[in-house]
Amino acid sequence: MSFETHPYTADMARPRLSERLREGCRSLWQRQMEHPFVVALGNGTLPSANFQFYILQDALFLDELTKTFAYATTKTTNHEEMEQFGTFVLNTLLVEADLHHRYGERFGLSPAEMTTIPMAPTNYAYTPHLLTIATVGTLPELLTAILPCAWIYAEVGHHLLDTVPPAPDHPYRDWLLTYASPDFDSVGTWIRERLDQRAPFLNAQEEARLHEIFLTSTRYEWLFWDMAWKMEEWP
Numbered sequence: 490m491s492f493e494t495h496p497y498t499a500d501m502a503r504p505r506l507s508e509r510l511r512e513g514c515r516s517l518w519q520r521q522m523e524h525p526f527v528v529a530l531g532n533g534t535l536p537s538a539n540f541q542f543y544i545l546q547d548a549l550f551l552d553e554l555t556k557t558f559a560y561a562t563t564k565t566t567n568h569e570e571m572e573q574f575g576t577f578v579l580n581t582l583l584v585e586a587d588l589h590h591r592y593g594e595r596f597g598l599s600p601a602e603m604t605t606i607p608m609a610p611t612n613y614a615y616t617p618h619l620l621t622i623a624t625v626g627t628l629p630e631l632l633t634a635i636l637p638c639a640w641i642y643a644e645v646g647h648h649l650l651d652t653v654p655p656a657p658d659h660p661y662r663d664w665l666l667t668y669a670s671p672d673f674d675s676v677g678t679w680i681r682e683r684l685d686q687r688a689p690f691l692n693a694q695e696e697a698r699l700h701e702i703f704l705t706s707t708r709y710e711w712l713f714w715d716m717a718w719k720m721e722e723w724p
């Protein structure tokens with residue numbers, strides 16, 4: 490029986506699954522906002538070498554995130570979901586890649602040149618975490634693995650914009666406006682809705698696995714800021 494036809498019996502007193510997942514790593518979420526890379530990105534003091542490192546790594550990351558969304562289309566027969574995952578594929582390529590290419594241009598790099606840079610260690614570990622779940626995991630597992638990407642960036646974007654409204658000449662203004670936008674919020678909101686809708690059909694073991702996956706992705710999101718702050722290198 491599919492989740493669409495099964496009666497949805499939400500326990501109103503209990504926080505939603507997505508809230509429980511975030512609550513499980515609350516302090517690490519808070520530490521994302523306080524990471525020196527994030528703070529400096531927000532107030533515009535981040536050295537351009539760090540931002541350049543970050544954008545180049547993130548362009549590589551987004552290619553793998555696009556593939557993860559593409560795999561998601563194969564894990565559902567619900568047309569609305571298939572369409573939304575397809576939209577995420579396109580938007581990741583068009584909206585975010587456009588942002589990256591504009592920054593790439595500022596650094597004098599063409600889109601092709603941007604992909605010749607090798608992945609730094611953290612990126613090289615994070616992306617297979619997503620792709621493994623995308624290929625062999627269930628749809629709730631996939632949704633959980635990508636949720637911190639969407640949710641943390643929206644929270645970071647809003648947090649930074651609220652803390653220091655960026656001046657017109659803020660060097661990272663476009664980045665801040667992209668991730669603090671209602672369009673970007675809707676990505677995380679939609680993923681949470683779909684996951685929460687499936688929550689009543691998961692057993693304790695399956696839910697425990699989701700906590701593990703969510704924590705791992707959240708850890709990698711923190712490490713990604715840290716990678717760019719330290720301009721992480723291979724030995």
Ligand SMILES: Cc1ncc(CO)c(N)n1
Pocket residue numbers: 547550551585637638639642710713
């Ligand atoms: C590492 C990382 N996580 C999440 C996002 C948001 O899409 C991004 N651009 N990069």
